[in-house]
Amino acid sequence: MHGDVRFTHLFLLFLSCLSIAHAFYIPGWSIKSYREGEEIPLFVNKVYSDNTQLQYAYSELPFVCPPSGRRHAGTNLISGTSLSLNLGEVLRGDRIMVSDYELVMGNDEETRYLCSHKVDRHALRQAQELIREGYVAEWIVDNLPGATSFVTTDKSRKYYAAGFKLGYEDYSRTGRPRYFINNHVTLVIRYHQAPGKDGRQGKKVIVGFEVYAKSIEAGNRNDSGLPADIHNVQNGMELSMAPNRTNIEKYVDSSYIPEEEEDIDNNSTLTIPYSYSVYFREEEKLEWQNRWDMYFVNQEDSSKIHWLAIVNSLVISGVLTAVFAVIITRTIRGDIKKYGESALEDGKARVKRIRSPRTPRTPRRSLDKNGLLEKIDGADADADSSSDEESIIEDATGWKLVHGDVFRPPPYGQLLAPLVGSGMQLVFMAACLLLLSCFGVLNPSFRGGYVSVGMALFVFAGVFSGYFSGRVYKTFGGQRWQKNVVVTGTLVPGLLFAIVFILNFFVWAQASSTAMPFGTLVGLVALWLLIQLPLVYIGSWYGYVMVGAWEHPIKTNAIPRQVPAQCWYAKSVQTVLVAGLIPFAVIFIELLFVFKSLWQDKSGYYYVFGFLGVVSAILVITVVEVTVVATYIQLCSENYHWWWQSFFVGGASSIWIFVACVWYYFMSLHIEGFASSMLFFAYSFLACAVYGLLTGTVGFLAAYAFIRRIYGDIKAD
Structure with missing residues (x-):
């Protein structure tokens, strides 16, 4: 103690x-506030897709503008330099770098030229592959990820989806795929008056960062590389190379890049011009501390489903709690009280030692005066046994029969x-x-x-x-x-x-x-x-x-008791699988939201931790009750090997969670490629193993506390 x-x-x-x-x-x-005319740095991070687990650093893509190395005015930031990242950012695949985009607080730029980048066949192939797999780019301004705005189904609220697409796929008249890259972005910076002293000085804070991408063809541009009209775009920037003149008809209306060198013109490259627009818009109703709410509006719309998950968890846990209460308050305490009262008769305790079926009573022998062995009566032998050895009521049954073995150390306890x-x-x-x-x-x-x-x-x-x-x-x-x-x-x-x-x-x-x-x-x-x-x-x-x-409240017997044959439903594998279904049913609905956040909505953020906390608390209670009930049933079957069993029962729901991961992979995801599929199953297995280890420990400690308590009550009575 x-x-x-x-x-x-x-x-x-x-x-x-x-x-x-x-x-x-x-x-x-x-809070970071900006004065009028102050430069705002824009950072490029990575590209990712819901169809694969592989991410890539945006600055390392061979078809985007390379950094120029210029210094941003008023800062120590130089384009092309990487920011120092914490461990979590590195593990999640972030690669944040200073970009060449110039954003000046309050200054709108209708069109601004960035660069014209020449790419070869291999770079175009990679660009086509990323576009085909639905990759989106993540940029950052004032710690806000660039987002594309949408409206809710009832058109009452706007919400953000982080990231913007690298390009899009289209099909020609012949049905061949054509790939277009988004080489122009419109950046919308939404600001609000800064709070406190900075606000009185005219400074502003950023409360929104929106990115709208489009594809504009390379032709019809002025000497500065700017498109003549960014609003009425007739043709996009197609990712294709001119084939050899003899094979023009072979690749017409297609973005296909031929493999054979002879099919490509000598020194063939594709020049991709990049440009951008910047607009600053005041957002009077949105405070700085609430600027992340836009990313969670879509999740808030599903709050009814979250409440349904909680109600589902409460119903299952409530039924289990009722069963648990019956076992604790009526069955176990009733047994202890019954046998405790019947143990007293005329002021004397009627007790009889319960011996293992494998160890029948062996009478003690001693030498008489002639040197011969003399049998001593069994009752006298019992009377001479150690006074600290535990005994229970003579008509004990069920879980009380294994009192001398229930605390026996398990195999592989190390x-x-x-x-x-x-x-x-x-x-x-x-x-x-x-x-x-x-x-x-x-x-x-x-x-x-x-x-x-x-x-x-x-x-x-x-x-x-x-x-x-x-x-x-x-x-x-x-x-x-x-x-x-x-x-x-x-x-x-x-x-x-x-x-x-x-x-x-x-x-x-x-x-x-x-x-x-x-x-x-x-x-x-x-x-x-x-x-x-x-x-x-x-x-x-x-x-x-x-x-x-x-x-331990009861001393362990020297010789282990033989465990009788168990019913088919009481065997370890069946018990573990059936017991794991109950905690799994408690968290199943909320688990779908976690799956969607992790594997599908990588551009979004899971932030309903209040619901997750409630469901987690119900889960822990359910695991405790399931493990205690399963352990009690096991002891009633005169099976005292509960140590490992309680651990496996507590973590059994991890098996069903992994089954749900496999089902989710085939039914809801569109992951392509061996590496991405391997990462999905490997990470799912590790997550389920960690979860099983956590809940298994909770179940083990709950069963241990339960057994110490009930056998301690027997000793007290």
């Missing part, structure tokens, strides 16, 4: 240290202890992330913050991992706690890192920005081995040496 109190103090101290970190972005703070420790590490990380998200500390304006803070929490939660792993390991009778430290600190993080490292090779081969740079990999290894592993050691030392094992 004292050890638990000391650990609570350490936990509170850690939270206090965490609260002083200033890396978080709070809505309403960090593996279960590290898994439980890592699960508690994930529980701490997930709970903190959810709380920070619900309170608005983590939000889309803190780019990469969710991943960065999650990684930091996971590393520092190594203390909790070591603490719980050490205590569970000692409870199982483990002696080599240093070895347990190594297993706990390397098992789960090592497997995750190994899988991600292998996947990274495939992404590297595609030259995608999704691939983690080598320096980032080295940094992750340093965080793992130099920070997390020592923290696991500290937590394990405190849990194993200072606090020690949990005490």
Whole structure:
């Protein structure tokens, strides 16, 4: 008990240290205001598609304007230089670079020339491929992603969809595909008067950034490279090369680029002119602290479905709670009370030891005065047994029969202890992330913050991992706690890192920005081995040496009891699969929104963390109740091998979530290519494994607390 109190103090101290970190972005703070005529930098980031998991840095595309290297007036920014990114931004594939676009607060530019870029056949092929796969580009102004505006179905509100298309695909009269690149963008900057002193000085804040792209042919331009008319465009900028004169008819009305060198004119290239327009518009009704609301209007329209998900979760959890309450308040407590009252007769307790069927009563023998063996009566042998050995009521049945084996250490306990420790590490990380998200500390304006803070929490939660792993390991009778430290600190993080490292090779081969740079990999290894592993050691030392094992209310028999044959529905596999359906049903509806946000709406942002928090709380309650009920049924079948079973039952819904991922892949997604499909299934498997480890740990600890309580009540009675 004292050890638990000391650990609570350490936990509170850690939270206090965490609260002083200033890396978080709070809505309403960090406002950047601009005066009239001040230059606003525009950053280019990456291109991505809903049809693939591969992303690419926009500045590295061979068919866009290369940076000129000029310095932006009034700043230290030079076009072509990359910004320093946090860990979360790197892991999510961001590659942010200063662009050559000039935006001056309050100055409209109807048309401005950027560059004319010559591209070869290979560059055009890549451009066509990206357009065919539906890639969109992400630009950033004042930390806002450039967006295309839409209106809701009832036309009452406008909302944003981040990104703009690189181009579009069309078909000629012959049915052959033609590809057009969007080489002109109209940038609309929406501003509002700055709050406070800056507003009184005439400064403004940016509350919206819209990008509208179009394709304009290369011809019909003036000496400055500007199109004659950007409003009435007759033809777009087609991505095609002139074939050899002898094969003109072969490639007519097509953007097809021939493979054979002889089919292409010598020195053939395509010059793509780029231009842009800039407009500043005042938005009087939209405050700076609410500027991200435009990106979430579409999600708010689905709030009825979110409420339906909560009602669905409450109904399922309510039914399960009723079953749980019956078991706890009537069945178990009724049994304990019944046998406790019948144990007393005329002031004396009628008790009889319950022995294992495999170990029949063996009478004790001693030597008589002639040196011969003499049998001692069995009743006298019982009377001479150790006084601290546990006994229960003589007519005990069901779960009370396994009282002498229920706390017997499980097989492979040296593996279960590290898994439980890592699960508690994930529980701490997930709970903190959810709380920070619900309170608005983590939000889309803190780019990469969710991943960065999650990684930091996971590393520092190594203390909790070591603490719980050490205590569970000692409870199982483990002696080599240093070895347990190594297993706990390397098992789960090592497997995750190994899988991600292998996947990274495939992404590297595609030259995608999704691939983690080598320096980032080295940094992750340093965080793992130099920070997390020592923290696991500290937590394990405190849990194993200072606090020690949990005490069990009933002593374990020397010889294990034989487990009778189980019914088909009580076997491990069937129990795990059936029990996992209930938590899965609780989160299924909300899970579809998460799937859509992760795999389909990559240009959008999932921000309904309030609903997610409620559903997560109901999920935890459901996992606890399902595990306790399943464990109780298992013990009533005289099967005391509950340790691993409770862990698997708690995490069983992860199996059904992975099945849902497979179903979602084939029914809702249009992912193409081996690498993208492999990334989808690999990341889905890792996410389900992490989820299963988290919920399995919750189920294990809930079952352990439940068993300690009911057998402790028997001892008390």
